[in-house]
Structures are given as C-alpha cells and as structure tokens.
Amino acid sequence: MDKINLIYRRSINVLGSQHWWPARGPFEVMLGAILTQNTSWSNVEKAIRNLKKAKLLSPGKIHRLSEKSLAGFIRPAGYYNVKARRIKNFMAFFIGTYQGSVRKMSGKKTGLLRRELLGVNGIGPETADSILLYALNKPVFVVDAYTKRIFFRHGLVKKDASYQQVQGMFACSLRKSARLFNEYHALLVKIGKDFCLKNKPKCSFCPLKSL
DNA sequence: GACCAGGCACATC
C-alpha cells in the first residue's frame, strides 16, 4: 500500500473519525471558509456568533450590510477589513449567479464551479476547495498548511510544492469520495495541531511516527 | 513577549 493510504489508515485507527466541518449548514461553512483564512477556528466562531446574534446569517442580509459594518461584526476573526471585502465579493457572486441558493450552486459541474469561485477576489484554491468539499459535498481534496507540512516532513512533497502538485497526489492515490476527502483532511488538521507543530514538532507522540 | 493560526492579493524583480 502507498504511503498516502497508509497515513490515512493509521490516522483514523488511532484518532478516530473527526466529524468536520464544525459549523451549522452550508452557508455558515462558506462564510467560515473565508473567515478562517490564516486564522484559528476559535476566532472564526466568535465572528460567526456575532453575526448570528445580530440575526444577519443569510446571504441577502450580509449582501445588504455595509462593508464597514460587516467588518465590525467579524472583528475577532482578524484581518477584518480584508475579510469583510472578501465576504462581500462572495455574496455578490453567490446572489448574482445563484440567487443565494446553495441548491442551485450545487447543481453546477464541479470543475466549472471551482473556476467561478477562483474568479471571486479573495477566494483562492484552499477556500474554493473548502467550499466545494465541506459546503457542497463535492469530492475535492483540500490542501492546507498542515497538509503540506506533514507531507513534507514525511518526504512526500518538496518544501515549495504547489497547491496543485499536492492535490494531485491525493487524486492519484485515493478513491474519489467526498466522505473520504473530508475525513482525511480533518485528520491531517488534527495531527498538524497536536503533533506536527511548526517549530516544535512532537514527533515522538505522533500517530504517524515510524511511517 | 514571541509565536502561531485550516490564505490571499498585490507589487516587484
């Protein structure tokens, strides 16, 4: 068995199923995907809570909200001015193209939709793929900083590997399943947070030790 | 106080 499958098997055997994404419903997931850019999820939760408390958790309401006002609500998530602009850009696209309907958006072919998402200023490959996988249940692998770091330390990719290169590796080795991609990515984040830290890796406790 | 967190766009060479 190849190493990519081996890492998955070992991770899920030791850590168990992770039950991602920690948000309620596809719309919150899409919002969270932008809010969590280079930011911990606990801060994202605070931002979403603020919007929820103000009863603003809908595409139309956020679309009508001023950028400045939105920035105030999402402040705890950091980069609040940039993210407010990015969220507004996304809502304009979501409402303009799909009338704010997750069902309509989900009906589009995955490849085309990915291109459209990447066309929105503020949505890059990871955010687009997070939306596709975690909000719309499309079989697209999400590559993030943890994924790259773990795979680099296991000698599977070069340090400067591109997003596409890493994503391609998964596509080659794994069956194309949203459920599997979801679980695998969630496990990598768990391992990244708990063991594969940036400067102080705790390799001796890592489930992937000796792989 | 330093370091880190589920990126991205933009400028510059």
Added chain:
DNA sequence: GATGTGCATGGT
C-alpha cells in the same frame, strides 16, 4: 515564475 509584504485578532 519566484519572492516579499500587508492584513489583525486571540490563545498558548
């Protein structure tokens, strides 16, 4: 195509 920089809060 590669490399550098700004964006910002909150937890450890």
